[in-house]
Amino acid sequence: MALVLSVNVPSVKKPLPAETLTSGCSIGAVQDGGMGALVTLTTDFGRDSIYVAQLKAVLLSINRRLTIVDVTHEIPPQDVVSGAWVLRHTVPYFPEGSFHLAVIDPGVGTERRCLAVDWEGRYIVAPDNGLLTFLYQLSAPRRAVWIENRAYFRAEVSSTFHGRDLMGPALAWLTHGIPLEELGPSAQKWVELSDDWRPRVGDREIQGRIVFVDRFGNLITNIGKDCWPQQVRPVIKAGDYQLAELSRTYGEHPPGSLIALFGSQGYLEIAVVNGSAAEQTKLTVGTPVLVTW
Numbered sequence: 001m002a003l004v005l006s007v008n009v010p011s012v013k014k015p016l017p018a019e020t021l022t023s024g025c026s027i028g029a030v031q032d033g034g035m036g037a038l039v040t041l042t043t044d045f046g047r048d049s050i051y052v053a054q055l056k057a058v059l060l061s062i063n064r065r066l067t068i069v070d071v072t073h074e075i076p077p078q079d080v081v082s083g084a085w086v087l088r089h090t091v092p093y094f095p096e097g098s099f100h101l102a103v104i105d106p107g108v109g110t111e112r113r114c115l116a117v118d119w120e121g122r123y124i125v126a127p128d129n130g131l132l133t134f135l136y137q138l139s140a141p142r143r144a145v146w147i148e149n150r151a152y153f154r155a156e157v158s159s160t161f162h163g164r165d166l167m168g169p170a171l172a173w174l175t176h177g178i179p180l181e182e183l184g185p186s187a188q189k190w191v192e193l194s195d196d197w198r199p200r201v202g203d204r205e206i207q208g209r210i211v212f213v214d215r216f217g218n219l220i221t222n223i224g225k226d227c228w229p230q231q232v233r234p235v236i237k238a239g240d241y242q243l244a245e246l247s248r249t250y251g252e253h254p255p256g257s258l259i260a261l262f263g264s265q266g267y268l269e270i271a272v273v274n275g276s277a278a279e280q281t282k283l284t285v286g287t288p289v290l291v292t293w
Contacts, residue, residue, distance in 0.1 A: 084130060114128060
């Protein structure tokens with residue numbers, strides 16, 4: 001039996017604003033392939049999951065001309081903090097006019113709402129659960145709306161897969177040039193992660209946390225170079241581990257060494273040379289990190 005994707009085709013009572021469309025495109029252009037656009041996906045679905053395939057199928061059924069970039073589908077399940085960190089360090093690299101769908105959604109089917117935002121000219125759709133917190137620390141969204149207009153959902157909406165049935169279709173219709181405000185009312189307040197996920201700089205200390213574990217097992221913190229003390233020798237403590245030296249790069253030490261350094265994203269990380277700090281130390285996202293001097 002073939003799987004048939006049922007997608008609403010919104011009826012538009014008035015022409016879309018000319019400035020939102022390329023030449024000759026209208027809401028009906030979905031039948032001819034639609035407008036080309038760059039879309040990224042960030043999820044916790046798993047690389048080989050059928051959920052990724054279904055999500056892409058829905059997107060392409062609405063706009064066949066999309067270029068889809070898989071940022072990652074390997075966010076740890078339900079790990080909103082890791083997802084927020086990935087968005088913070090990927091979305092700004094993409095050009096204005098790009099579209100970004102983020103689905104790490106442990107609250108799916110509950111009262112939590114879904115957001116569509118214009119962030120620095122990049123359009124992001126995500127559940128309202130703090131996923132966009134670290135991006136908002138760079139700058140506030142220019143516009144934000146609640147996704148409530150069911151004309152832009154799939155015809156049938158599962159209570160456990162809003163990425164496929166609600167957020168995905170909404171983002172795909174945005175790539176056709178519909179105004180953000182077509183999706184729903186303006187959002188003025190949204191969920192953000194607690195201040196515990198911001199580094200706290202004291203008189204002679206910095207309190208931070210591990211916010212991401214990369215593929216190599218490096219433990220990346222939220223302590224950036226901008227708050228690092230100058231011309232002192234800080235001591236770094238995380239769990240039962242203490243490091244009194246800041247390295248420049250991994251190769252300065254023999255394999256198996258536990259080191260601290262600033263990684264390519266500009267944040268303090270704890271690493272094991274040619275190994276995994278996550279496996280060796282058993283430290284995880286959320287572990288406090290204390291820097292003193």
